Amino acid sequence: xxxxxxxxxxxxxxxxxxxxxxxxxxxxxxxxxxxxxxxxxxxxxxxxxxxxxxxxxxxxxxxxxxxxxxxxxxxxxxxxxxxxxxxxxxxxxxxxxxxxxxxxxxxxxxxxxxxxxxxxxxxxxxxxxxxxxxxxxxxxxxxxxxxxxxxxxxxxxxxxxxxxxxxxxxxxxxxxxxxxxxxxxxxxxxxxxxxxxxxxxxxxxxxxxxxxxx
Numbered sequence: 001x002x003x004x005x006x007x008x009x010x011x012x013x014x015x016x017x018x019x020x021x022x023x024x025x026x027x028x029x030x031x032x033x034x035x036x037x038x039x040x041x042x043x044x045x046x047x048x049x050x051x052x053x054x055x056x057x058x059x060x061x062x063x064x065x066x067x068x069x070x071x072x073x074x075x076x077x078x079x080x081x082x083x084x085x086x087x088x089x090x091x092x093x094x095x096x097x098x099x100x101x102x103x104x105x106x107x108x109x110x111x112x113x114x115x116x117x118x119x120x121x122x123x124x125x126x127x128x129x130x131x132x133x134x135x136x137x138x139x140x141x142x143x144x145x146x147x148x149x150x151x152x153x154x155x156x157x158x159x160x161x162x163x164x165x166x167x168x169x170x171x172x173x174x175x176x177x178x179x180x181x182x183x184x185x186x187x188x189x190x191x192x193x194x195x196x197x198x199x200x201x202x203x204x205x206x207x208x209x210x211x212x213x214x
Contacts, residue, residue, distance in 0.1 A: 004101055006161065006178045007049025014045050051101055054206035056173030060141070063193065064105045064172050065203040065210045066149050067185040069094040074195050079188045082112060082138055082148055087188040090195060090210055092203060094183050102176040102185060103206035104139065105147055110168045112138035115160070135162045135177070139170065145213060148188040151179050173206040 003011065018038040025034050056064055073091035078084075094100060115135045133153040140146045151160050162177040164170060179185075193211045197203060203210065 001046065002051045002053075003046060004049045004051035004178065006180070007045070010180075011042070011045055011049065014042055018042055048096060048100065050099060052099060054103070054173060054204065056103075056206050057209055058172075059209070059212075060107070061213045062106075062196075062209045063147060063187070063189060063211045063213070064103065065092065065197075065205050065208040066105045066176060066187055067092045067094055067102050067203075067205040068099040069185070069203065069205075071197050071199055071201045071203065072184070073186075074197070074199060076191065079148065081114075081136055083146075083188065086191055087148070088191060088193050088195065088211070089186055089188050090197065092185045092187075094179065094185065099205065100179050100183070101205060102149075102151060102178060104164075104170045104172055104174050104176045105149060105187060105210065106139060106141050107172045108139045108141035108170060110137060110164050110166050110170060111140050111146065112136070113162060113164065113166055115162070133160060135160050137162060137164060137176065145190055147190075149176065150186040150188070151177055152184040152186065153179065 018041065022035055022038055025031055069092040071090065072093045073089065076086055076088050079087045113136065117133055135151045137149045138146055151162065153160055159180045160177065163175055187210065189211055192214045194214060195211050196209045
């Protein structure tokens with residue numbers, strides 16, 4: 001299992017703490033139970049930071065899912081931060097068991113990035129998109145079509161990482177960022193885009209076609 005670089009500090013710290021606990025309890029009658037529990041606990045963190053390989057579709061008319069998870073919202077509504085007009089919004093909820101690497105949904109150029117401090121409501125809360133800590137990124141493809149991706153912190157997620165900067169050229173499927181623990185990613189698409197997913201459908205970041213341009 002390949003581990004994402006964001007996980008190294010956490011896994012080293014957790015491993016060190018567990019090693020110390022096992023040293024202090026090694027002579028006790030429950031040492032085997034403690035050792036097994038420690039291995040399971042460390043394994044939970046390791047699977048959270050896993051970084052699987054994904055094969056990204058090359059269709060220029062497709063918008064690829066930016067994250068693993070389940071579709072919790074599909075609707076057309078006003079996007080106030082950047083567009084100031086109605087857009088098709090698709091929301092993906094990431095549980096602690098999902099891969100938390102975020103990926104670029106289409107090839108193009110980064111036009112806009114902004115980080116917003118905020119609250120830590122549960123990620124599937126309707127107002128989490130605007131009230132929670134989040135980071136916004138806007139991409140433009142070669143045809144001038146713009147897509148907004150919003151990384152949203154959840155109840156447990158307390159760190160959002162965005163790797164891309166304004167003016168940077170990107171390819172579909174490359175790493176966009178990382179969110180630690182339960183969280184959500186919203187993507188705002190042009191009104192003419194057609195959703196290719198359904199409510200409660202599970203998707204894979206960098207692989208599942210989320211929507212298509214008409």
